[in-house]
Amino acid sequence: xxxxxxxxxxxxxxxLVIGLGVAIVVNVGLIWGPTLASVGLSGTDWNGIxxxxxxxxRNYADLAGAYxxxxxxxxNNLLWLGFLGxxxxxxxxxxxxxxxxxxxxxxxxxxxxxxxVVLSLAVVGFIAQLVYSxxxxxxxxxxxxxxxxxGDRSINIWVVMVAAGWRHVGYVMIIYLAGLKxxxxxxKEAAAIDGASEAQTFFRxxxxxxxxxxVIVLVITVIEALRAFDIVYxxxxxxxxxxxxxVLVTENIVGEASRIGFGSAxxxxxxxxxxxxxxxxLSQLFREER
Amino acid sequence: MDHGAPxxxxxxxxxAAAAFGVPALLTGCSSGPRPATGxxxxxxxxxxxxxxxxxxxxxxxxxxxTVLDSFHSAQVKVNTVDHNTFQENINRYLKGTPDDVFxxxxxxxxxxxxxxxxxxDISDVWxxxxxxxxxxxxxxxxxxxxxxxxxxxxxxPWAVFYRKSLWQQKGYExxxxxxxxxxxxxxxKADGLIPLxxxxxxxxxxxxxxxxxxxxxxxxxxxISLMGGKESWTDPRVRQVFDTxxxxxxxxxxxxxxxxxxxxxQSLQQKKTGMYLxxxxxxxxxxENERDDLDFFTFPEINPAHGTDSIDxxxxxYMISAKAKNVDGAKALLKHLAQAAAQNVATGLDPGTLxxxxxxxxxxxxxxxxRGAELVSKAAHIAQFLDRDTRPDFASxxxxxxxxxxxxxxxxxxxxxxGIEKQKATIFR
Numbered sequence: 001x002x003x004x005x006x007x008x009x010x011x012x013x014x015x016l017v018i019g020l021g022v023a024i025v026v027n028v029g030l031i032w033g034p035t036l037a038s039v040g041l042s043g044t045d046w047n048g049i050x051x052x053x054x055x056x057x058r059n060y061a062d063l064a065g066a067y068x069x070x071x072x073x074x075x076n077n078l079l080w081l082g083f084l085g086x087x088x089x090x091x092x093x094x095x096x097x098x099x100x101x102x103x104x105x106x107x108x109x110x111x112x113x114x115x116x117v118v119l120s121l122a123v124v125g126f127i128a129q130l131v132y133s134x135x136x137x138x139x140x141x142x143x144x145x146x147x148x149x150x151g152d153r154s155i156n157i158w159v160v161m162v163a164a165g166w167r168h169v170g171y172v173m174i175i176y177l178a179g180l181k182x183x184x185x186x187x188k189e190a191a192a193i194d195g196a197s198e199a200q201t202f203f204r205x206x207x208x209x210x211x212x213x214x215v216i217v218l219v220i221t222v223i224e225a226l227r228a229f230d231i232v233y234x235x236x237x238x239x240x241x242x243x244x245x246x247v248l249v250t251e252n253i254v255g256e257a258s259r260i261g262f263g264s265a266x267x268x269x270x271x272x273x274x275x276x277x278x279x280x281x282l283s284q285l286f287r288e289e290r
Numbered sequence: 291m292d293h294g295a296p297x298x299x300x301x302x303x304x305x306a307a308a309a310f311g312v313p314a315l316l317t318g319c320s321s322g323p324r325p326a327t328g329x330x331x332x333x334x335x336x337x338x339x340x341x342x343x344x345x346x347x348x349x350x351x352x353x354x355x356t357v358l359d360s361f362h363s364a365q366v367k368v369n370t371v372d373h374n375t376f377q378e379n380i381n382r383y384l385k386g387t388p389d390d391v392f393x394x395x396x397x398x399x400x401x402x403x404x405x406x407x408x409x410x411d412i413s414d415v416w417x418x419x420x421x422x423x424x425x426x427x428x429x430x431x432x433x434x435x436x437x438x439x440x441x442x443x444x445x446x447p448w449a450v451f452y453r454k455s456l457w458q459q460k461g462y463e464x465x466x467x468x469x470x471x472x473x474x475x476x477x478x479k480a481d482g483l484i485p486l487x488x489x490x491x492x493x494x495x496x497x498x499x500x501x502x503x504x505x506x507x508x509x510x511x512x513x514i515s516l517m518g519g520k521e522s523w524t525d526p527r528v529r530q531v532f533d534t535x536x537x538x539x540x541x542x543x544x545x546x547x548x549x550x551x552x553x554x555x556q557s558l559q560q561k562k563t564g565m566y567l568x569x570x571x572x573x574x575x576x577x578e579n580e581r582d583d584l585d586f587f588t589f590p591e592i593n594p595a596h597g598t599d600s601i602d603x604x605x606x607x608y609m610i611s612a613k614a615k616n617v618d619g620a621k622a623l624l625k626h627l628a629q630a631a632a633q634n635v636a637t638g639l640d641p642g643t644l645x646x647x648x649x650x651x652x653x654x655x656x657x658x659x660x661r662g663a664e665l666v667s668k669a670a671h672i673a674q675f676l677d678r679d680t681r682p683d684f685a686s687x688x689x690x691x692x693x694x695x696x697x698x699x700x701x702x703x704x705x706x707x708x709g710i711e712k713q714k715a716t717i718f719r
Binding site for chain 1: 548
């Protein structure tokens with residue numbers, strides 16, 4: 001069959017330019033432009049006022065060699081990811097499975113678990129202070145301990161992750177609950193007739209059918225872990241054991257410090273980590289489609 | 291006059307620009323012609339002066355408005371911006387189209403902008419008002435080039451605060467040397483009190499302790515030179531400061547990194563702690579009827595060579611931007627603000643502050659204000675507090691985490707100081 005040559009009318013071209021053009025301008029202007037600008041600025045020592053001096057990789061060397069909060073932030077971001085991915089998310093799934101079994105009062109449990117999701121993480125941060133404060137906190141008052149939950153840098157990240165997880169569990173639970181409702185009951189019946197145990201039914205039959213949900217939950221978990229900011233900022237501005245990459249970027253760029261070059265270098269590191277996850281996810285997605 | 295308008299077009303734009311994180315817009319949105327002030331009760335011969343103010347809290351805002359009511363040589367148009375927003379955008383503000391006069395801080399923070407040519411030299415104003423200020427205030431207003439750029443308005447001293455009733459009951463006396471101080475702390479501990487209230491969750495309160503121990507041990511000149519990045523942090527003299535501080539740590543309130551200064555101040559008010567090194571604003575945490583029970587002493591002598599000749603007493607005041615359009619009017623306004631009478635209006639309305647002018651009338655002061663004024667008049671050197679005496683990036687990104695890590699683990703001094711020195715080298719290039 002001969003290839004039909006297409007001719008675009010002036011109107012088609014206009015529509016194409018406007019349709020595609022706007023998208024490209026928005027994409028370049030709001031996403032690629034700032035991203036590339038950050039990468040460019042990370043090689044300078046710009047302070048927001050003076051001239052742009054190119055310093056090459058010096059900001060990265062300073063970051064790795066002479067900026068202790070940086071390594072703590074990397075560690076905390078990874079811990080955050082690990083905690084949400086390996087503890088909070090599976091627990092959310094567990095709650096969803098239990099609630100799906102139509103327990104008595106399941107509506108109440110469901111509401112109780114879902115309630116924190118409507119709170120912003122900054123608010124969760126304030127609640128966490130009411131619970132964990134060493135002088136007036138509920139936890140010390142009830143248990144009679146005198147632990148400095150938020151000030152002791154060897155434990156504060158853990159208790160803050162529990163607070164963040166409290167919200168994450170509800171979020172994951174509601175998504176899984178919706179997914180579980182959609183699983184065809186006939187599958188479970190068939191498994192039961194074949195003599196599969198409860199656990200076998202879940203892991204061999206139900207869980208694999210939840211695959212699309214799993215992908216969504218995984219993406220949400222990774223995003224939540226990398227964008228974590230508000231809760232630690234509300235607690236102590238992300239210092240003293242609660243450093244996160246997002247906080248360090250803000251701390252250096254915004255405010256009187258104005259270490260824009262240095263802050264951009266941290267932002268680039270965060271970008272590199274995010275891209276790692278994004279590329280893995282997209283390649284996975286495309287492979288499936290093919 | 292039209293000053294103190296709660297929400298002018300500029301403020302709205304300024305706020306919006308800051309809120310959306312597009313500070314670059316600041317330069318653009320304020321360049322339009324200034325609206326004329328209408329209905330002025332007094333029309334001076336010097337036209338209109340614009341005043342950029344960070345007095346966004348109710349009390350300071352009201353006190354500024356009252357002070358300006360008595361200024362008749364020119365019309366003043368005040369642009370009030372949220373305190374923190376003003377501070378965080380100061381670079382871009384001064385680079386863009388700043389107001390003629392703006393509120394700022396004395397010391398290094400002032401010198402930093404004067405050096406970059408963003409402030410107007412007001413040495414001629416100082417030739418007129420110089421007699422109203424002590425040398426310490428003049429030094430704090432002088433740039434590195436020896437010219438003056440700043441007019442002090444109010445300030446508040448840092449000292450060790452305590453409750454008179456508690457001390458009388460237990461028979462404590464204000465200590466004069468470090469040994470007496472330690473002995474007193476030990477006695478308090480034996481009496482079941484926590485000797486020193488302490489909090490450093492916000493990161494800055496510990497700076498006050500570092501400042502005072504450094505000035506007592508090594509003197510004001512070394513302290514300022516260290517803040518200016520000219521001394522090494524691994525110097526044995528700096529080590530000595532941290533050693534002394536570590537020796538006092540057992541008397542500090544534990545779990546300080548999880549506590550705010552307000553909570554620590556409340557523990558002092560509740561007589562759970564014996565004393566508290568903080569600024570005079572500690573009084574805010576005391577109910578009105580208990581404020582007269584609050585007293586203080588200056589941090590005791592450590593090194594006889596320096597005695598107790600220096601204190602931290604951050605000074606707030608006014609500067610003229612380099613791009614000021616109405617310099618004559620701005621200078622007239624600064625002269626007005628330098629008057630003792632103007633400052634007395636402010637100290638009357640805001641009991642946490644003291645008037646900077648030595649001619650100020652202290653008869654209207656509360657007992658605490660009187661003691662504060664006496665303390666400062668005796669000090670030969672006034673430091674401005676660590677985050678005002680050094681580069682802002684060094685203070686916030688290096689000193690806050692470092693001091694917090696010292697408070698958490700007071701034992702690891704050498705590695706901490708090596709770390710600070712290394713980071714200092716990356717900032718003071």
